[in-house]
Amino acid sequence: MENQKIVIGNLKTVMNINDVSSYLKTINKEIVNKQVVICPTNIYIPYFLKNGYSVGLQDIFINEDGPYTGEVTPNQAISMGIKYAIIGHSERRTHLNEPDEIINKKVISAVQSNMQVILCVGETLEEKQMLKTDVVLRRQLVNALNGLNIEMLHNVTIAYEPVWAIGTDNVASNKEIERTTNYIKMIVHQNRGYKNMRVIYGGSVNDKNIKELNKIKNISGFLVGGAAADSEKFLTIINEVVVNQ
Ligand code: PGA
Numbered sequence: 001m002e003n004q005k006i007v008i009g010n011l012k013t014v015m016n017i018n019d020v021s022s023y024l025k026t027i028n029k030e031i032v033n034k035q036v037v038i039c040p041t042n043i044y045i046p047y048f049l050k051n052g053y054s055v056g057l058q059d060i061f062i063n064e065d066g067p068y069t070g071e072v073t074p075n076q077a078i079s080m081g082i083k084y085a086i087i088g089h090s091e092r093r094t095h096l097n098e099p100d101e102i103i104n105k106k107v108i109s110a111v112q113s114n115m116q117v118i119l120c121v122g123e124t125l126e127e128k129q130m131l132k133t134d135v136v137l138r139r140q141l142v143n144a145l146n147g148l149n150i151e152m153l154h155n156v157t158i159a160y161e162p163v164w165a166i167g168t169d170n171v172a173s174n175k176e177i178e179r180t181t182n183y184i185k186m187i188v189h190q191n192r193g194y195k196n197m198r199v200i201y202g203g204s205v206n207d208k209n210i211k212e213l214n215k216i217k218n219i220s221g222f223l224v225g226g227a228a229a230d231s232e233k234f235l236t237i238i239n240e241v242v243v244n245q
Pocket residue numbers: 010161165166167168202203204205223224225226227
């Protein structure tokens with residue numbers, strides 16, 4: 001995965017079982033390889049695994065196996081062949097009040113089990129308008145990566161997802177994404193001594209804008225929400241990013 005672009009599909013909580021079965025029928029398995037990771041709602045994961053997809057969780061628990069009602073642990077995920085976990089998605093930060101400290105524990109717990117972490121960071125519209133983007137990103141990164149050594153950081157990818165771009169059709173400009181990606185790489189280098197942090201972009205990526213977004217030189221792929229739940233749109237994105245690269 002190191003130098004190849006990756007596409008992560010975050011299916012959130014938008015599908016029911018009928019949608020899942022038609023999705024599995026339409027999406028072409030031939031091109032779904034290890035550079036494409038689908039993160040379904042937990043209860044639907046077995047269907048995706050059975051069909052040979054590379055699967056990720058939309059969240060993960062902070063501890064090892066034990067009496068933690070409702071949670072899924074890294075050990076459990078790994079034992080199912082699930083290698084990826086999205087951590088710190090803005091919807092969890094907002095709707096579940098997930099703080100940086102918990103996100104940090106989740107990142108550590110996942111990388112210690114050898115999972116690949118997709119750590120989401122990004123500023124809100126208000127923060128952007130107050131010119132606080134860099135301050136917010138620095139805080140989120142420093143807190144979430146606290147205590148991680150270089151070896152652990154190898155298993156982390158940062159997803160830059162401006163909150164104002166998620167599900168809004170207000171995609172960030174290539175210039176904005178390129179600048180922010182460089183900033184994120186610089187912070188991780190300064191703060192943790194790790195030079196080659198992989199950064200991907202997420203926020204209103206779709207079949208129409210992917211060609212243009214894919215021109216950005218310093219990113220390593222995309223995290224796709226809404227358009228990933230539409231198999232035709234998702235295939236267009238996959239074709240552009242990982243098949244034609
Ligand atoms: P979106 O969501 O592609 O629908 O904007 C991205 C995400 O939430 O990861």
